[in-house]
Amino acid sequence: MDGPDARARATLRAYRQAKSAPATQADALWDRIESSLDEGVEDPCLEELPAAGRRSAGVLVAAAAVVVAVGAVAGLGGLRLGSVESSAAAGGLAPDVSAFRAAIQSSRSRAPKRNPVRESDESGPDPASVPSPQTPERSRSDAPPRIPSGPARSRRSGAEAPRGVSEPASDSEDALQAEMSLIGRARRALHGGRADRALTLLRAHAEAFADGQMREDRQALRIEALCAVGKGPQARAEAAAFARRFPRSAHAARVSELCPRR
Amino acid sequence: MVAATDRRGPTRSPPGSGSDPWRRELAEVYRSHADFVRRSAGHLGTPRHAIDDVVHDVFIIAHRRLPDFDQARGSVRAWLFGITKRVALHHRRSAARHQRRLRVVTPPRDPPHPDEALARQRVVQHIEAFLDQLPPAKRTVFALADIEGMPAVEVARSLGINVNTVYARLRSARQAFAQCLDALNARTPEEVDDGRS
Numbered sequence: 001m002d003g004p005d006a007r008a009r010a011t012l013r014a015y016r017q018a019k020s021a022p023a024t025q026a027d028a029l030w031d032r033i034e035s036s037l038d039e040g041v042e043d044p045c046l047e048e049l050p051a052a053g054r055r056s057a058g059v060l061v062a063a064a065a066v067v068v069a070v071g072a073v074a075g076l077g078g079l080r081l082g083s084v085e086s087s088a089a090a091g092g093l094a095p096d097v098s099a100f101r102a103a104i105q106s107s108r109s110r111a112p113k114r115n116p117v118r119e120s121d122e123s124g125p126d127p128a129s130v131p132s133p134q135t136p137e138r139s140r141s142d143a144p145p146r147i148p149s150g151p152a153r154s155r156r157s158g159a160e161a162p163r164g165v166s167e168p169a170s171d172s173e174d175a176l177q178a179e180m181s182l183i184g185r186a187r188r189a190l191h192g193g194r195a196d197r198a199l200t201l202l203r204a205h206a207e208a209f210a211d212g213q214m215r216e217d218r219q220a221l222r223i224e225a226l227c228a229v230g231k232g233p234q235a236r237a238e239a240a241a242f243a244r245r246f247p248r249s250a251h252a253a254r255v256s257e258l259c260p261r262r
Numbered sequence: 263m264v265a266a267t268d269r270r271g272p273t274r275s276p277p278g279s280g281s282d283p284w285r286r287e288l289a290e291v292y293r294s295h296a297d298f299v300r301r302s303a304g305h306l307g308t309p310r311h312a313i314d315d316v317v318h319d320v321f322i323i324a325h326r327r328l329p330d331f332d333q334a335r336g337s338v339r340a341w342l343f344g345i346t347k348r349v350a351l352h353h354r355r356s357a358a359r360h361q362r363r364l365r366v367v368t369p370p371r372d373p374p375h376p377d378e379a380l381a382r383q384r385v386v387q388h389i390e391a392f393l394d395q396l397p398p399a400k401r402t403v404f405a406l407a408d409i410e411g412m413p414a415v416e417v418a419r420s421l422g423i424n425v426n427t428v429y430a431r432l433r434s435a436r437q438a439f440a441q442c443l444d445a446l447n448a449r450t451p452e453e454v455d456d457g458r459s
Binding site: 021025036041 | 282285286288289292296297300301304314317318321322323325326382383385386389408409410414429432433436439440443446
């Protein structure tokens with residue numbers, strides 16, 4: 001079957017671009033998703049039910065998941081809606097992160113060509129054809145740099161793109177990435193007027209990375225957040241402790257000026 | 263490898279501690295497919311004000327189901343579309359209950375736009391009007407195939423229909439869309455603006 005003509009393709013491409021979210025909106029929504037994950041939200045559609053309803057609904061969802069899984073075998077779709085219960089019944093599925101990464105790589109290599117800044121499609125999709133699985137993988141430089149990140153997120157090229165899934169990560173690099181993610185989110189929360197949220201994230205950083213590479217950043221941000229929530233005396237006390245502990249810190253000058261006494 | 267129960271065990275890891283191996287994968291999926299999910303939510307009839315909520319909920323659910331994703335059964339996009347269908351339905355039902363309790367407020371008129379943005383807005387409005395008048399079954403097929411670029415086989419699998427049915431609906435929708443484009447090109451900007459008031 002022939003695909004849409006050139007005029008239709010161009011018009012639909014413009015429509016698709018116009019309906020894409022601006023980078024700031026996408027970043028803010030990602031922040032919101034991460035916050036929800038941190039708070040343990042797992043199935044928002046279930047969360048609206050009262051507690052008892054959630055428990056019984058959870059059983060129903062698990063049962064439905066088994067039914068849908070059977071249906072998926074019959075070729076209804078690409079979904080296999082597992083659940084903890086069905087997974088346990090199946091002998092404990094061990095999720096394979098590497099297999100999922102391969103799936104993402106495959107989907108990205110088959111996706112229409114996009115420029116690095118926006119999800120624009122210069123060539124236009126050809127729905128009549130089956131995309132070739134031999135499409136060369138995009139290089140990391142093609143990765144759209146839209147995942148939210150603070151100034152300290154990337155240490156290499158300065159691009160905001162997170163690490164490509166094909167690149168092997170060492171433990172220390174993983175830890176630093178995690179630190180940068182937490183500190184970046186805390187900074188955005190604080191500058192977005194959510195100082196309480198920033199303090200929660202900074203506490204999490206302190207628990208997970210007590211002596212991490214970004215402990216000075218953590219402490220400086222914490223002092224700023226304490227001041228923002230009205231805990232001036234505590235902020236000033238911690239600023240004084242910061243100056244004694246990290247006298248040559250890059251944050252020292254700024255910390256000393258935070259939260260002046262009124 | 264991490265066992266499924268480790269990730270969902272009773273001892274919750276500190277938020278963003280890096281011990282969740284799926285958080286980074288979710289970030290990759292979000293970066294690659296968030297706009298697809300957003301547009302799909304719109305094509306499935308989600309009110310504009312709820313689209314961000316739908317996208318949020320889809321990725322929360324996706325994070326939980328990442329360990330169970332099976333590439334052999336379909337693409338990541340098809341998988342996400344399946345989740346989006348469920349979430350969009352949930353939101354439509356919630357919105358319907360909510361609307362019954364609310365007075366509908368007329369939205370304010372958009373402020374004037376520069377010419378280029380206005381032209382783009384014309385295209386968007388025209389296509390949205392076209393999509394709105396399509397029957398839902400044809401609209402979904404047309405959106406997935408011609409707007410999102412999904413192959414017909416993948417569309418068929420995502421919707422649980424025969425690929426010949428996809429082709430039939432697509433053929434009909436494309437004919438209608440060609441007429442829509444003829445109408446769009448025939449109308450002057452003034453006629454379009456009058457149509458908006």
